[in-house]
Amino acid sequence: MSTIAVEVIYRGIFQKTLAKHITRGIVLAARKEGKVGVAFGRYGDSPERNGIPAKQFAIVAEDDDELQISMAQYEPTQVDVTIAVDDTLCKGVESWAWYGLQPVNKLLKENGTLVVTSIHNPEDLIPHIHRKEVPYNIALVKGKTSFAGLWVYKDDHTDVRILGVLPRVAPQLFSSSSIEQMIRDEWNDDLKVASAERSFEKVQIRKVKPDEGNSETPYSFTMPGWKDMEEGLVVRAVPNGGQYEGHDGGYRPGRSPYFKKFATRTMRPVIDFTTCTKCTLCWLQCPDSCFDVTPDGYYEANMEACCGCGVCEAVCPVDKCVTMVNESEFADNASQWEMWRADKESYAGWLKGKIESRPEERSHGFHHRGQYESEKVEQTD
Ligand code: SF4
Ligand code: SF4
Incomplete structure (x- = not known):
């Protein structure tokens, strides 16, 4: 055939x-x-x-x-x-x-x-x-x-x-x-x-070749067998009250452990913690409750949960504090706040590399999905 x-x-x-x-x-x-x-x-x-x-x-x-x-x-x-x-x-x-x-x-x-x-x-x-x-x-x-x-x-x-x-x-x-x-x-x-x-x-x-590419095992979980099914129609809700991160002052809301959503994203927010005023607007406005509150009171977009809508960039009142960047520029979903806390100088260099070529205007993911209009493309046609 x-x-x-x-x-x-x-x-x-x-x-x-x-x-x-x-x-x-x-x-x-x-x-x-x-x-x-x-x-x-x-x-x-x-x-x-x-x-x-x-x-x-x-x-x-x-x-x-x-x-x-x-x-x-x-x-x-x-x-x-x-x-x-x-x-x-x-x-x-x-x-x-x-x-x-x-x-x-x-x-x-x-x-x-x-x-x-x-x-x-x-x-x-x-x-x-x-x-x-x-x-x-x-x-x-x-x-x-x-x-x-x-x-x-x-x-x-x-x-x-x-x-x-x-x-x-x-x-x-x-x-x-x-x-x-x-x-x-x-x-x-x-x-x-x-x-x-x-x-x-x-x-x-x-x-x-088979030895090229990402060697990670993709995220998966075990589906329940038919004997594990509950009677009736059961729709599990996110646990009430969320979950604490386990250290003083930090807070991470409860999220679905099964549907992560990060594959939805074409851009992700990068955050300049040095200019963040902790105003809470991104945390309040994120439609997907993606922001974790860090123990020192910053708001960090959790990259396992963010769908890249760009609302946080649009609502942040501080110039270039939140910038949407194309997803292909990142290798993993690691915590930006942890990177910043571990080495503020190298984080500043990393951040500069990610945002320096961005245009002055805010992107807001809905208007510039993926790439900014001004980003250069080799003309093929
Ligand atoms: S891009 Fe959208 S989903 Fe992601 S953190 Fe910002 S507001 Fe939330
Ligand atoms: S909206 Fe901007 S300034 Fe306000 S907490 Fe979020 S990142 Fe910080």
């Missing part, structure tokens, strides 16, 4: 239409070569929510019988190509319907290809990606992450640029001429065809 499976991992709502264009485009291009296919979203991610990683799939087969056999499963357990339309997803994928964090390359077959849109190089992204026991390829489509809002689609050619590289990384799907014909039929736009062609030529492809 020669069924070919492609998954698109995207940010819920913000990239839903982009993912749909890609999966639908795959099926339409395959049909140009007499194949059959189906594109669908993953049921378990409904209702889709802002930023929460979600998936759409495109399955292509030689004929209807083969397609039906492939579709007799809930979702593909192996894919030939994984497409991540936001490079911060390289850190892992935590859907609210799954349990724990899944590596972005989890479903990829041996020698399959992970296609990522990014302004970084493969060498910058590989350390974020969990190791895989078998080799695979990373294919980089250079560009800023394409985000749009609810019901809005950003027509910046990201869809056709990704479709354009598929004949290069998975020639068994379809040829370049089929994808170009599909683009002409769907959009009647020569510029889009040119973008797809250019992308085919310029995509950076690099083999990733």
Whole structure:
């Protein structure tokens, strides 16, 4: 059987239409070569929510019988190509319907290809990606992450640029001429065809060996067996009153031990504790109660819980005390306050490195998801 499976991992709502264009485009291009296919979203991610990683799939087969056999499963357990339309997803994928964090390359077959849109190089992204026991390829489509809002689609050619590289990384799907014909039929736009062609030529492809990447075991927990189920419908609440950190004066609110949310984030706040006035506004306004109160009365965004909305940056009254920075610039979720307390001088250097290239204006995550508009991108089209 020669069924070919492609998954698109995207940010819920913000990239839903982009993912749909890609999966639908795959099926339409395959049909140009007499194949059959189906594109669908993953049921378990409904209702889709802002930023929460979600998936759409495109399955292509030689004929209807083969397609039906492939579709007799809930979702593909192996894919030939994984497409991540936001490079911060390289850190892992935590859907609210799954349990724990899944590596972005989890479903990829041996020698399959992970296609990522990014302004970084493969060498910058590989350390974020969990190791895989078998080799695979990373294919980089250079560009800023394409985000749009609810019901809005950003027509910046990201869809056709990704479709354009598929004949290069998975020639068994379809040829370049089929994808170009599909683009002409769907959009009647020569510029889009040119973008797809250019992308085919310029995509950076690099083999990733099993000893490369993040060696950490992704966050997971044991799901209860059916014998452990309680009668009736039980929805566990966060414990009343929160939990104390265990040292004088510190306070950490109770949080779900199962749904962490940090994979939702495309930017994270970095905090300058030297200018913080302890005004409490970030702590009060954070919609997700992400701030821990430190024993010395500072407010630190807990990186296990922060979803990167940017509200804390927007409400902080002190200039550059809170700055949103793209998530790909961080290797872990370590405590900024502990880093600052351990060595204030080196924290100042670390902070400067993170924020000095940021523009003067506040980002507020809702307006500048991922990257600032002014951040430079190599022009590819
Ligand atoms: S970005 Fe700030 S306000 Fe938003 S979830 Fe994170 S800590 Fe809370
Ligand atoms: S809003 Fe800014 S100044 Fe106020 S406590 Fe938070 S970080 Fe400090």
